[in-house]
Amino acid sequence: MRRWAEFVLRHRRLVVLFWLAVVIIGAALAGKVSSRMTIDFSLPGQPGTEAAQKIKALVGNGGDTNPYVVTVTLPAGTPITGHEAEVARTFDAIPARVPNLRVVDEANTHDKAFRTKDDRTAYALVFWRFNPSPSAELLTKPIRAAAEAAKPAGATVGVTGEDALAVGGDNSGGPGVLGETLLGAVGALAVLAFVFGSFLALLPLIVAAASILGTFILLLPITYLTDVSFIVQFLVALVGLGVAIDYSLLFVTRWREERDHGRENHEAVVVAMQTAGSAIVFSGVTVAIGLLALVVLPVPFMRSMGYGGALIPLASVLTTLSLTPAILGGIGPRVDWPKIRHENRASRAWSRWARLMVRRRWVAALLALAALGVLVGVLTGIKIGQASSGSLASSGPAYEALHTLERGGENTGILTPIEVLTTTDRAPDVAQRLRGVDGVARVLVPTGPGSNRDGKTVVIAVPKGETVNSKSVDVVRRVKDATKGLPGVLGVTGLGAAQIDFLSAVYGNFPLMLGLIALLTYVLLVRAFRSLLLPLKAVLLNVLSLAATLGLMVLFWQDGHGSDTIFGIQATGAVTFWIPMMVFAFLFGLSMDYEVFILSRVREEYDAIRDTDAAVVEGIARTGRLVTCAALILFLAFAALASGPGTDIKTLATGLGIGILLDATIVRSVLVPSLVSLFGRWNWYLPAGVARVLRVPESHALEPTVARRPVEPVG
Secondary structure (H helix, E strand, O other): OHHHHHHHHHOHHHHHHHHHHHHHHHHHHHHHHHHOOEOOOOOOOOHHHHHHHHHHHHHOOOOOOOOEEEEEEOOOOOOOOOOHHHHHHHHHHHHHHOOOEEEEOHHHHOOHHHEOOOOOEEEEEEEEOOOOOOOOOOOHHHHHHHHHHHOOOOOEEEEEOHHHHHOOOOOOOOOHHHHHHHHHHHHHHHHHHHHHOOHHHHHHHHHHHHHHHHHHHHHHHHHHHOOOEOHHHHHHHHHHHHHHHHHHHHHHHHHHHHHHOOOOHHHHHHHHHHHHHHHHHHHHHHHHHHHHHHHHOOOHHHHHHHHHHHHHHHHHHHHHOOHHHHHHHHHHHHHOOOOOOOOOOOOHHHHHHHHHHHHOHHHHHHHHHHHHHHHHHHHOOOOEEOOOHHHHOOOOHHHHHHHHHHHOOOOHHHHOOEEEEEEHHHHHHHHHHHHOOOOEEEEEOOOOOOOEEOOEEEEEEEEOOOOOEOOOOHHHHHHHHHHOOOOOEEEEEOHHHHHHHHHHHHHOOHHHHHHHHHHHHHHHHHHHHOOOHHHHHHHHHHHHHHHHHHHHHHHHHHOOOOHHHHHOOOOOOOEEOOHHHHHHHHHHHHHHHHHHHHHHHHHHHHHHHOOHHHHHHHHHHHHHHHHHHHHHHHHHHHHHHOOOOOHHHHHHHHHHHHHHHHHHHHHHHHHHHHHHHHHHHHHHEOOHHHHHHOOOOHHHOEOOOOOOOOOOOOO
């Protein structure tokens, strides 16, 4: 690391010019990168996806989308009975005016179930073809316009459905990626101004800007090799902002500490690179490992988040360890003004806190573990799936249309019908079998070319309730069981089938992903901490912290204890299927950042004084404020992300934000110091054989001793 620091300092002008070029090129390419991203949650090779592809190939739509539900409500005193032809013409006008649509209604099924009990409202299911472009707009407006143009005199037209409810009937909302990034940057600047008390507060933001734009440059070739999820752009902007600032904050803080201890500027940069720089490298690699583990999942959009997400910490490390020392080596002392805060002594407040944790280590550890245990207990009630219709909207045209149907006796199962592809000659038999399945409200066999082509028919089974989560998809499993091996059945698909496939493909592979992350992280941290026990503790605490975070998400979103108050969103009834895995992948690495920051300094202090308790006190005193502020910066970045449109983005952002705060407080500020103090000299145990394999100098491969030497400042 010293040679690298010397290289950067010798060529600091070239380094700054390089990153200036990166910023200019990245700004020019960012829009193109975003436009090449896709919205695609398909699961290639899974039964539901294969059935959906067959249906789309046959009729050109449906299969992997929830249908729109179009309603026609006649004026008061005018029943549907006697006006069926006028209503049918309204629904027929929709596919005639809007391409790639398939309408299933009373006219082509001869089923009067398509009208409410008061005989005033008729409805149709409108299946559509999914457009993976992030810029694609929903078809709510053109469908409504087509129906309005052909509706009976005095009738009211409504358009609802899962997708229409999710956006309140339009595609607006949220400040966008740039706006969210600026919001996060403003919050970060306030924290940095408090930390540094000088114009140095601007430096981490400059580093973050270069890192984010550099990441977009690295993403561009990946978008040509594979589809990249649109979610990656949010993660690059907001997570990239927080991570780059955190790394730069660590580096600059150590540089200031060395300067306050009397080192001249050049040597202070070199020492910061040798100490903080090493911690940043290990931290960045750990975050990247957590995200790269997503590539083992057989799900393209999550793999893309693994590829794209792993670039974030790597770009942050590269930027921090080149641009930051280049600037500090040149104008660092001049911009560190008026320097209200100094780093020549450890924080008194954090010193007192660390002594308390060491002195009351048993109590602190047990209380923290108990609190986390309660949240882990809540996690056992998690439902994996999608938000229920009741949480998607509480007003707007889509909400009103659904409310009209519910008042008329309809259940929300019409929002998530099950599509069964059969041969046309066997369709009546298949429908009869489906009618006997528990949980199926009715079965529809449409006539006409919209649902019948090339000797095949798409039969619709309407469940008695929405099939949106892991607890409500049992009816889909029963449908799949009932049709398994049935002559003529070619596949079963729909939202519920996709949920089952995702649970199997992703969560079925979760042990493999967890084992891969844990093993790689453990080996890396054994080398970093020169210990067998500390890495094991770090991995186990990370898993415990993440489980507790998911428990908080269950309380906040699934059960609605907070979502309604803060966001005006009712209990979702489930946690969106892909979010727990994403929260796990990101937080495993991000929270490990703080572990590396703290224990690297504790290790450094222990090497100097050979006293575990004193090393814990000094390490926490030196890093406590740093870790807290770093966590706060990331939290503000995620808060900015939560301002974006859509319940899913808000759920992901709050999960990451809550997890960061939980980890920085209960885990890193309480459990880490108390447990390290409890383990005593066993923290530093590393057999000589392991040390040789990992190329750790033998002087650091310490054997444990039973005795623990008390420390005056603590005891």
